Amino acid sequence: MTKIRKAVFPVGGLGTRFLPATKAMPKEMLPVVDKPLIQYAVEEAQAAGIEHFIFVTGHNKTAIEDHFDANPALEKLLAKENKFDLLKFLQDSTFDSGKISYTRQSEPKGLGHAVWCARDLIGDEPFAVLLPDDIFHCKTPCLKQLVEAYNQVGGNIVAINDVPREQTNRYGILSVESDDGVLVKANGMVEKPAPEKAPSTCAISGRYILSPEVLDELNHQKAGIKGEIQLTDAMAATLDRVSFHGVRFEGTRFDCGNKIGFLMANIEYALDRPDLSEEFRQALKNLKL
Ligand code: UTP
Secondary structure, rough: HHHHHHHHEEEOOOOOHOOOOOOOHHHHHOOOOOHHHHHHHHHHHHHEEEEEEEEEEEOOOOOHHOOOOOOOHHHHHHHHHHHHHHHHHHHHHOOOOOOOOOOOOOOOOOHHHHHHHOOHHOOOOOOEOOOOEEEEOOOOOHHHHHHHHHHHHEHHHHHHHOOOHHHHHHHHHEEEEOOOEEEEEEEEEEEEEOOHHOOEEEEEEEEEEOOOHHHHHHOOOOOOOOOOOOOHHHHOOOOOOOOEEEEEEEOOEEEOOOHHHHHHHHHHHHHHOOOOOOHHHHHHHHHOO
């Protein structure tokens, strides 16, 4: 199986659900506890063996580029003040030169279009896609679980979770051919179907391993539901020649693109932090909900 070396991070969206916070700041830089959403996704990709990181950016997104760049003045200051723990945080989020590429989506025309914008940087090899507004609290990083499944069955692989039927109109939904409890083989998929029309309740969440055939399809994809070029439509169009599996990942997904998911992620991650959990747990108890 070809090694998955490259990952695409689509960060060209407008983040309207988080206005006014996202008026001048990228949604992907919103912090969960003290780390921006995008960094959770990047660290997950690193843990899955990704070697090259491709960001599809747009207006107002330069803070992301600065975040992953070195900041020599700040590093010097922290070293001088012996703040080596903080210095390590800075260095952890600094990429080696040449490991990261940026391309731009001139207009947010949808997720499929954002991925297509990275086509020349991806080339002719399978690649990962990570949506940074989904973060996954997992023992084995979610993308690593997908890579393990990819090494067994190849083809296109997505992370899935079961959602209540009334929520199918928020997700790409699989039509299931077989299901062993973890690995689901799909023979169809549809983006945001109404609950009564959904072929199942297996919802695609924001981690993908995709074959180059999906990029070929994106070359001539037209706008789908909501007037956007949908990644799901391009994936569905490859079903006749590329196998498609969903992986029911082990762990919890937080949809940080919506406010409740974002708030819950902050609570869960803070409770999991040795330096914060005790004091934070007490503070939550004091709320007397
Ligand atoms: P979302 O649809 O959740 O993000 O896309 P959004 O459009 O920015 O948010 P709202 O709905 O207006 O609040 C998921 C990911 O895909 C990226 C977004 O930046 C986000 O990281 N995306 C989306 C693009 O890069 N380009 C697009 O055209 C659409």
